[in-house]
Amino acid sequence: MKTSWRSASLVVSAVAVLALTTACGQETTPPASSQNVGATAAAGGYGSAGTGLGTDADSGTAGAGAQGAGTGTQATAAGELSVSTNAELGKVLTDSAGLTLYRFDKDTAEPPKTNCDGDCATAWPPVPADDASAGAGVDESQLGEVTRADGTKQLTIGGWPAYRFAKDVNAGDTKGQGVGGTWYALAPDGKKAKAASDLPGLSTRKDPELGEIVVDKNGMTVYRFMKDEAWPEPVSNCTGACLEKWPVVEPVANNDTKGVQKKGLMSFTRSDGAKQQTVNCWPIYTFAGDKAPGDTNGQGVGGTWYAVAPDGKPIGAPEKE
Structure with missing residues (x-):
């Protein structure tokens, strides 16, 4: 090692699910709860x-x-x-x-x-x-x-x-x-690598090609399916084998988000009985083909899957005629 090197200074939550008794778009705030993530001490x-x-x-x-x-x-x-x-x-x-x-x-x-x-x-x-x-x-x-x-x-x-x-x-x-x-x-600067649990349930990041997009608690890109419905209530049309490629995002408390529009930020019960999160009432998913934070391999797949903007809009989707 070169002697010139010097030592540097140091510098989901469980969610109560709302029953959809009113039209989508109503603001709701499920209660937050804490997570206990970590290894057992030996x-x-x-x-x-x-x-x-x-x-x-x-x-x-x-x-x-x-x-x-x-x-x-x-x-x-x-x-x-x-x-x-x-x-x-x-x-x-x-x-x-x-x-x-x-x-x-x-x-x-x-x-x-x-x-x-x-x-x-x-x-x-x-x-x-x-x-x-x-x-x-x-x-x-x-x-x-x-x-x-x-x-x-x-x-x-x-x-x-x-x-x-x-x-x-x-x-x-x-x-x-x-x-x-x-x-x-170790992170490259000597700090602890940032655990996924340190990220909010939903947040945003700046993608060099797509702009501001929504990511989940693991930093993975979040997507919308254009065949889904949002009004009068959310409906997912991704079922069966579709879910193997496009896993649903589980419910997230409103106060466990950052940078995402609060209106229409809610969860719903799918036809298969599972719970799924929405942004602006639209069901959201991740993509099995994304292997690391920052990947956007699901963007535009089949002309029906698109990354989600903070307001819930599908980024890059063609305008409806």
């Missing part, structure tokens, strides 16, 4: 959260299987770091093999200090600072190093010591996210 703060490495629930130490995995991973150089987009976490920092990098809440960034040693370092192999470099989307000034108790140099991102999770074996795995309530995937 003893010691670094063990497995149900999908981990044979952690001893009493001691919090990793089992022999984890030690083998950890030993093999710890010596692996990071190589050129890059940024991947995770459907749930957004932008996540990865090593040259595509493995997710993590940070530990019990460490410190100012000054950088690691508090993961022994069995902890077996389950969470420290990322060596040697040979680490900044790839596309990574600011070189965020990269640094910290000297561990054994004298080895560990990579830091924004001051935070970086680790891998021994249970992550494939590129893109994020099995360490939320473990023990203390381990989180």
Whole structure:
């Protein structure tokens, strides 16, 4: 690692569904409720959260299987770091093999200090600072190093010591996210990758081609089906196999939205008995062909599916004659 690198400073809800007894368009505000999203804490703060490495629930130490995995991973150089987009976490920092990098809440960034040693370092192999470099989307000034108790140099991102999770074996795995309530995937600036639960149930984002569009709690593009109906009450004409490609957006509380028109923001009961959210009374969906936040692969499909504007209008749909 270049000595010029410096450590940087740190910088749905369950919904009560309204019975549609009046014409659509009436403003309604279903009550909001809280969500409890996160992994179960394991003893010691670094063990497995149900999908981990044979952690001893009493001691919090990793089992022999984890030690083998950890030993093999710890010596692996990071190589050129890059940024991947995770459907749930957004932008996540990865090593040259595509493995997710993590940070530990019990460490410190100012000054950088690691508090993961022994069995902890077996389950969470420290990322060596040697040979680490900044790839596309990574600011070189965020990269640094910290000297561990054994004298080895560990990579830091924004001051935070970086680790891998021994249970992550494939590129893109994020099995360490939320473990023990203390381990989180690293964003490119050293902050915690933003969990989907941090997003409102419905919000908007600026798409470079479509403009302001509505997205769901996972940041996925929301669509309208032109064969649906909104008045006098919402009716979905996407049923059966259609729903495999176009999953419905479940009910969202009005106060769990941002940037979306409140009028006509309501839920209704479908013909199959399921509950579905609307924007301006129009049923809304996501598209199975969208694999990551920012995808708009459903736009214009069949001349009947279009991204939704904040006022519920279908973006890019042809004008009715």
